[in-house]
Amino acid sequence: MDVTTDEPMSGADAVEALKSAGVLDDVLAKIDAGQLQLTGQGGFLPEMVKAV
Numbered sequence: 001m002d003v004t005t006d007e008p009m010s011g012a013d014a015v016e017a018l019k020s021a022g023v024l025d026d027v028l029a030k031i032d033a034g035q036l037q038l039t040g041q042g043g044f045l046p047e048m049v050k051a052v
Contacts, residue, residue: 027044031044
């Protein structure tokens, strides 16, 4: 949910917010460098799903 409008935020809007903040680039750089696993046990995506 977008806290500024009380309207639900789309997935595309959430991704754009992460990109604008530079967070997505940081995560992707860590994945590319082999410092962060994307999938599998302990991977970024499963842990992100657990967090929400």
